[in-house]
Amino acid sequence: MTTGIRNPxxxxxxxxxxxxxxxxxxxxxxxKILSQERILQNLILTGxxxxxxxxxxxxxxxxxxxxxxxxxxxxxxxxxxxxERTLAMRLLTDLAIVTSGxxxxxxxxxxGFVQSKEEEHRLDFEALMKKWNEAPGLPSDxxxxxxxxxxAHVVPFKKKxxxxxxxxxxxxxxxxxxxxxxxxxxxxxxxxxxxxxxxxLLVLTGLPTLFPKxxxxxxxxxxxxxVVSLDKLSKEASSEAIVKPTQKGSxxxxxxxxxxxxxxxxGHPYFIQYVCREVFDIWVSNIAREEELAxxxxxxxxxxxxxxxxxxxxxxxxxxxxxxxxxxxxxKNSNSEFTVQEIVEFSMHQPHPFSNSHVNQMLxxxxxxxxxxxxxxxxxxxxxxxxxxxxxxxxAQR
Ligand SMILES: Nc1ncnc2c1ncn2[C@@H]1O[C@H](COP(=O)(O)OP(=O)(O)OP(=O)(O)O)[C@@H](O)[C@H]1O
Ligand SMILES: [Mg+2]
Numbered sequence: 001m002t003t004g005i006r007n008p009x010x011x012x013x014x015x016x017x018x019x020x021x022x023x024x025x026x027x028x029x030x031x032k033i034l035s036q037e038r039i040l041q042n043l044i045l046t047g048x049x050x051x052x053x054x055x056x057x058x059x060x061x062x063x064x065x066x067x068x069x070x071x072x073x074x075x076x077x078x079x080x081x082x083x084e085r086t087l088a089m090r091l092l093t094d095l096a097i098v099t100s101g102x103x104x105x106x107x108x109x110x111x112g113f114v115q116s117k118e119e120e121h122r123l124d125f126e127a128l129m130k131k132w133n134e135a136p137g138l139p140s141d142x143x144x145x146x147x148x149x150x151x152a153h154v155v156p157f158k159k160k161x162x163x164x165x166x167x168x169x170x171x172x173x174x175x176x177x178x179x180x181x182x183x184x185x186x187x188x189x190x191x192x193x194x195x196x197x198x199x200x201l202l203v204l205t206g207l208p209t210l211f212p213k214x215x216x217x218x219x220x221x222x223x224x225x226x227v228v229s230l231d232k233l234s235k236e237a238s239s240e241a242i243v244k245p246t247q248k249g250s251x252x253x254x255x256x257x258x259x260x261x262x263x264x265x266x267g268h269p270y271f272i273q274y275v276c277r278e279v280f281d282i283w284v285s286n287i288a289r290e291e292e293l294a295x296x297x298x299x300x301x302x303x304x305x306x307x308x309x310x311x312x313x314x315x316x317x318x319x320x321x322x323x324x325x326x327x328x329x330x331x332k333n334s335n336s337e338f339t340v341q342e343i344v345e346f347s348m349h350q351p352h353p354f355s356n357s358h359v360n361q362m363l364x365x366x367x368x369x370x371x372x373x374x375x376x377x378x379x380x381x382x383x384x385x386x387x388x389x390x391x392x393x394x395x396a397q398r
Contacts, residue, residue, distance in 0.1 A: 005284050008245040009277035011270055014054040014167075018245035021269075022237030023056055029228050030060050033201070034067055039161070039194045042202040044169075046210055047230030048373075048385050050270030053205040054167050056230065060203070064163050070098050070154065073165030073203075080182075081172045084139040087182035091164065092132065092146060096125035098162075104153055123153055140185050144192055151198045161199025164190075170206035174217055187218045207383070212376045232267035232385065241272050251283050260296045268385045274309070275301055302393070310390040316369045324354060324362050325371070328382065329391035337379040 008018040026045070033043045045053050061071050072094045080090040102123040121127060128146050135145035154162065172183040190202050204210065204225075214221035233241060242258050253261070257279065265271035278301045317325060327347050331338050340359045347354040354362070363380055366372040373383045382388055 005249065005251065007277055007280045007284065008249075009273045009280060011273035011277055013050075014058075015273075016055050016058060017052075017241065017269070017273055019241055020052075020055060020059055021241035021244070022233045023052070023059075023230075026056060026228050026230065027060070027063070029226065030063070030203075033203075033226060034064060034069065034160070038197060039199055039201055041226045042190065042224055043204070044211055044214075044225045044227045045203070045205040045230060046208055046227060048208065048381075048383065050268060050385060051230045051232065052269040053230055057165055057167060057203065057205050061165070068158070068160040069201075070159050070162045071165060072098055072162055073167070075168045076166045076171045077168070078171050082182070083175075083178070083180040084182050084185045087172070087185060088132070088139050088143045091143070091186075092128045093125060094164075095147075095150060095162070096123075096128050099128070099150055099154070100124035102153055102157075123150065140188050140192075143185070143189050147189070147193055147200060148196070148198065151193075151200070161201055163201045163203055165203040165205075167205050169204035170210040170213065172213070181217075183214070183217045187214065187221055187224065191218075191220065191224060207370075208373045208375065208381070212374075215376070233269060233272070234267065235262060238262050238265070238267040238272060241269065242276055245276075246280070251280060253279075257296055260298060264296075264298060264302065266386065271305070271386065274305060278304065306390055306393065310384070310387065313371065313384055313387070314390070314394070317366070317371060321362060321366055321371075323352065324359065325366070325382075325387075325391055326395055327354070329388040329395070334382065334388035335386075337375065337381050339379055 010017055030043060033041060045057060047053055057073075061073075064071055072091075074090070074094050076090070080086055100122050103120055104123055104127075105120045128150070131146045131149050132142050135142040137145075151162075172186065174181040174183045186202075190200065193200055202225075208229075211221075211225065211227050214225065218224075232238075239258050239262065242253055242261050246252050253276075261272065261275050261279065264275055275296075279296055282297065314322070324343070327343055327350065328334055328338060331342055331346060333342070340356060340363065343359050344354060344356050347359075363372055363374070367374055367383075370383050371387070373381050375381065
């Protein structure tokens with residue numbers, strides 16, 4: 001066993017890869033958004049699970065700070081979207097982290113007299129909450145007041161503005177039954193303060209369900225956001241993601257290995273990290289040296305990937321849902337968008353055909369367990385990259 005060689009690859013949600021490959025075009029889009037004179041467009045980064053939204057968003061942070069922006073951000077967990085107030089508190093908590101360094105002074109008043117003495121305090125969460133409590137109106141009015149108040153105190157620092165960057169934004173939801181509209185509140189508040197010329201920018205990332213959800217809540221969201229869809233990496237970018245992390249080390253990937261890894265992963269970032277980490281471990285454990293290892297043990301690695309990654313997701317589906325997924329996996333466009341009609345037609349030649357309404361109904365239940373996404377034009381896509389290949393492997397074993 002060769003010791004002391006660290007495996008540089010990092011499969012895992014939100015783990016910055018050893019080399020962030022590709023994404024130049026997306027980074028350019030972000031720079032364009034930053035260069036707006038007045039904020040007319042906000043940014044959405046969207047794409048399937050594991051495509052690299054979180055790490056790309058993380059890579060934007062230093063760029064924005066270097067350009068003079070203040071960066072505020074976190075994840076939108078489901079709990080932040082329970083009510084309008086919880087959403088507002090989420091924003092103010094995150095904002096207070098960066099504004100708490102700002103010292104402001106206010107005149108001291110005693111029994112109605114303004115004294116010449118000034119009292120200093122910080123723009124911390126307590127100060128923001130004080131403003132929130134004093135502001136009249138609905139939560140949206142209160143939030144606007146606090147944000148305007150904060151900006152007035154940030155102006156002297158000559159910053160370009162404040163970026164509110166939120167990951168997992170597909171979790172934001174309005175709750176009509178409870179009369180709580182946190183998602184609409186977010187859109188209303190930012191639209192309103194941006195109209196007043198306050199440079200507070202929203203950068204949201206999320207699954208493909210995010211943008212349709214925003215537009216459903218407020219039709220103007222369509223004009224408010226520029227949507228950047230992240231896709232798998234190109235062949236060149238994939239090669240860089242594979243090769244660059246080991247360039248200086250003693251273990252290197254041959255051109256053949258790079259090709260096999262690309263074929264296995266088809267350029268999906270999470271799978272690249274996963275497969276590279278496995279291959280690297282095999283080499284380092286000195287079972288075989290790279291030159292001697294004729295081939296990457298593709299089947300073994302795929303089996304491990306199936307157990308680690310796919311089987312948990314597959315187990316969320318009922319038997320009948322699996323039958324439907326099996327049909328989807330056999331469509332020629334299984335790895336892109338497909339329609340209800342295509343499934344119905346294919347299923348006609350199967351032992352247990354599906355009717356139109358049955359397919360519709362099952363697709364919507366598959367959407368709710370996050371195995372399928374529906375887009376705005378009524379087409380569907382498998383929510384997990386390479387799930388179709390996994391299913392075909394399962395079918396082959398039957
Ligand atoms: N451009 C890239 N080059 C190389 N590896 C990448 C790239 N982008 C992402 N990765 C790797 O892919 C994996 C998934 O990245 P990330 O967690 O950012 O995806 P995500 O789109 O946020 O996924 P999720 O929807 O599950 O939150 C990580 O292991 C990360 O290191
Ligand atoms: Mg993520």
